[in-house]
Amino acid sequence: QKEVEQNSGPLSVPEGAIASLNCTYSDRVSQSFFWYRQYSGKSPELIMSIYSNGDKEDGRFTAQLNKASQYVSLLIRDSQPSDSATYLCAVQGYSSASKIIFGSGTRLSIRP
Amino acid sequence: GAGVSQSPSNKVTEKGKDVELRCDPISGHTALYWYRQSLGQGLEFLIYFQGNSAPDKSGLPSDRFSAERTGGSVSTLTIQRTQQEDSAVYLCASSLSSGEEDQPQHFGDGTRLSIL
Numbered sequence: 001q002k003e004v005e006q007n008s009g010p011l012s013v014p015e016g017a018i019a020s021l022n023c024t025y026s027d028r029v030s031q032s033f034f035w036y037r038q039y040s041g042k043s044p045e046l047i048m049s050i051y052s053n054g055d056k057e058d059g060r061f062t063a064q065l066n067k068a069s070q071y072v073s074l075l076i077r078d079s080q081p082s083d084s085a086t087y088l089c090a091v092q093g094y095s096s097a098s099k100i101i102f103g104s105g106t107r108l109s110i111r112p
Numbered sequence: 113g114a115g116v117s118q119s120p121s122n123k124v125t126e127k128g129k130d131v132e133l134r135c136d137p138i139s140g141h142t143a144l145y146w147y148r149q150s151l152g153q154g155l156e157f158l159i160y161f162q163g164n165s166a167p168d169k170s171g172l173p174s175d176r177f178s179a180e181r182t183g184g185s186v187s188t189l190t191i192q193r194t195q196q197e198d199s200a201v202y203l204c205a206s207s208l209s210s211g212e213e214d215q216p217q218h219f220g221d222g223t224r225l226s227i228l
Contacts, residue, residue, distance in 0.1 A: 034216045043203060043219040044155070088155070090217070099168055100145070100207070100217055104154035 003027060004091050006103035015112050019076040023089030023103055026070070032092040033065055035074045037085045038105065044088055048074065080112045114138065116220035117183070118204050124226045126198060133189040133223045137206030145217060146179055147203040148190050160189065162166075162209065199227045 013019040021035075032051055036044035041103050050056045050063040050072065062075040072091075076083055090105040117136040137144050146158040157171035161181045170177070176194075180184055181187040191198055201224050205217035 043221055045219070047218045093171075099157075099160045102147075102155045102157070105200050 003101050004089055004103040006087075006089050006106045008104060009107040010109050011106055012109045012111055013079050015079060015081060015110055017079055019079045019108055019110070021074040021076075021085065021087050021089075021106050021108065023072045023074075023091075024070055025072070025089075025091045027068075027091065027093055027103075028070060029068075029094040030070075030091045031094055032100075033063070033072045034090040034092075034100070035061075035063060035072075036088040036090060036102075038088060039085045047087075076108075081110045081112055084108060084110045116204055116206050116218050118202075118220035119222050120223055121221060122224045122226075124228065125194060126228050128193055130190065130192045131194055131225065133191075133202050133204075133225070135187045135189070135204030135206075135220060136186070137185065138208075138218055139185075139202070141206035141208050141218075142184070143178070143207045143209045143217075144181055144187050145205045145207075146187070147205065148173075148200045149203060149222075150200045158189070158202075194225075194227045196227045201227055 006023050035048045037047050038044040048063040050065045056063045060077045064073045086107045087104040088105045090100050092098050092100045119134045142163045144161040147155040159179045160164045168188040176192045201222040203222045205219045207217045208215040
């Protein structure tokens with residue numbers, strides 16, 4: 001089992017709809033969770049970080065964390081063509097010395 | 113600049129040559145990571161430096177790969193006797209790991225390595 005798992009996609013969503021990206025992780029004591037967006041040919045850029053159970057909203061983005069289910073998700077409301085990219089989930093373990101582990105990413109395509 | 117700086121941005125070399133890739137992390141960041149990304153693929157972890165601790169080298173694909181971090185700041189990734197399968201984008205990231213909520217990684221723009 002991979003440490004951080006994501007559906008590779010592609011996930012196709014119509015413009016204006018909600019895109020839902022999911023991620024599961026295996027290390028139960030993980031404490032820090034991040035979502036990155038990577039456009040083709042570019043480096044990953046941080047979108048959201050979340051550390052506590054529940055929802056965290058930032059503009060059109062909402063991160064959801066459920067530590068009991070070892071599940072973290074990213075919702076993108078009012079999807080725009082510019083949201084088309086690969087979304088990477090990253091998880092860090094209990095201590096500040098723990099390595100951040102990335103999932104393989106989900107490719108999202110927003111169709112006009 | 114305030115971001116992670118990598119050099120060179122592009123490197124083309126012949127098979128069998130050695131290459132050195134450089135990463136300047138964000139000032140004060142204690143953690144530094146190297147990744148490799150082939151076209152259309154995910155991030156492949158290579159090596160992780162955290163403060164003065166021994167680096168986590170578990171991702172290095174062969175003994176041709178090595179990395180060092182001098183003075184807790186600049187890092188150099190060295191690939192000896194390059195092979196064509198080494199062609200990829202090599203990404204460096206740094207983070208400030210302190211406190212209860214660890215800080216996310218900030219990525220450089222990468223070095224695109226092409227082995228002829």
